[in-house]
Amino acid sequence: MASQTEENYLKSLFNLANPQGEVNISDLANQMQVSMPTVNSMVKTLQKSGWLIYEKYKPVTLTSKGQKEAALIIRKHRLTEMFLVNKMGFGWEEVHEIAEQIEHIHAPKLFERMDEMMGFPTIDPHGSPIPDKQGRIQEINYLSLSKIKAGQTVILAALANSSTEFLEFLNSRNLSLGTELHILSKEAYDHSIVVSYLNHPGETLSEKVCEKLLVQILDI
Amino acid sequence: MASQTEENYLKSLFNLANPQGEVNISDLANQMQVSMPTVNSMVKTLQKSGWLIYEKYKPVTLTSKGQKEAALIIRKHRLTEMFLVNKMGFGWEEVHEIAEQIEHIHAPKLFERMDEMMGFPTIDPHGSPIPDKQGRIQEINYLSLSKIKAGQTVILAALANSSTEFLEFLNSRNLSLGTELHILSKEAYDHSIVVSYLNHPGETLSEKVCEKLLVQILDI
């Protein structure tokens, strides 16, 4: 069984993987906030347990066993976040840190009960998909708000970043998942946009914000 | 901040303390399922952090800081057990192992929400008191069923032992906290007793079982 530390490495590896499934040692060191030699020795350990493939001077790649394990930890994380929001009254900006700890609890029944009590949700409070019990993830291809043309109407469906600061910014503007946004105009100079939505007739959003808002186009 | 390992030592120390607050190294080693040298080095570490008083060849004693810390971990454990039973539908025999892990989560709000959602319970699913936020425990002096005379009527209020096996035994006899028991007779030879209760007109309970059933006398 993977240690708590190893589980966190697996999650980072899963999230950092490029389309070919590769992860650089330096990116992993940066993500985990440890030195490269630490990562170097950890990837050797993870390889010995069959979680990944490692060859000197090459980027590492999770094995399918490693991918599944990572996805199942992410499943526990996201189920927990959803449970905290839906069943315990937490705000979406409060749950990540708690889930970061609870994802390491070994108690299959706990997470099954959460799942059951919530009616088997498929997304977490930030719009990210919850992997199923087999570790399969249903990737949904949302569009970034920064790619949408003026005049269109979209629904806020997910976030490309879920940091507390960003979530608190969204709270301050009453923006939540499901909000219907009308793109009124786009500024050519700085790529900021002006949107209108419930009780907010004209709100300006910077490019930095728009990039992180993932939306679905409303075809009426 | 105490590590998960240190937290488990603090809990054991709290539970093993005799009326003078003293704990033997060998009892602690036995409880923690580690060797005596391991305990010896750990108590030195715990002393350095101010959790306990240690002098060579003498039993150790938790400081008041150590007692409070232990009580607050026990609080998290018992709140969790109660939450799992009352809010998530677990049986009282399923929750200890999960609580053993969740008690180490650092998230004050999580436990405050549990507490709130349950209406600030004062006992856990096994009848043990839940320490308050200041780490104070309200000790209730129940009587062991083995001390009760024939002819009396009592209410099952708590358990002196909450092992899964014992809880499953109680489940098999439909015995739960709050059950009203009529002591019909006592066997002088083996100290077993015969009780009657809801749908059980005559159930024999061994001395071993009676010792672990804590009751309140019903004064009608």
Place this chain on the structure above:
DNA sequence: CAATTATGTTAGATGAATCTAACAATATAC
């Protein structure tokens, strides 16, 4: 393509939590 920069590895050390083997102190029993 040579120089510079970025990325990755080795070596050696540290602190936490554990072990076994050997020894020391204290308590108990005859």
Place this chain on the structure above:
DNA sequence: GTATATTGTTAGATTCATCTAACATAATTG
């Protein structure tokens, strides 16, 4: 009150997860 048993300590080793310093390889760029 000495012998025996119980309890506790020291010494030395191990594994895990981390570090820094030094060195090696690979990629980028003028």
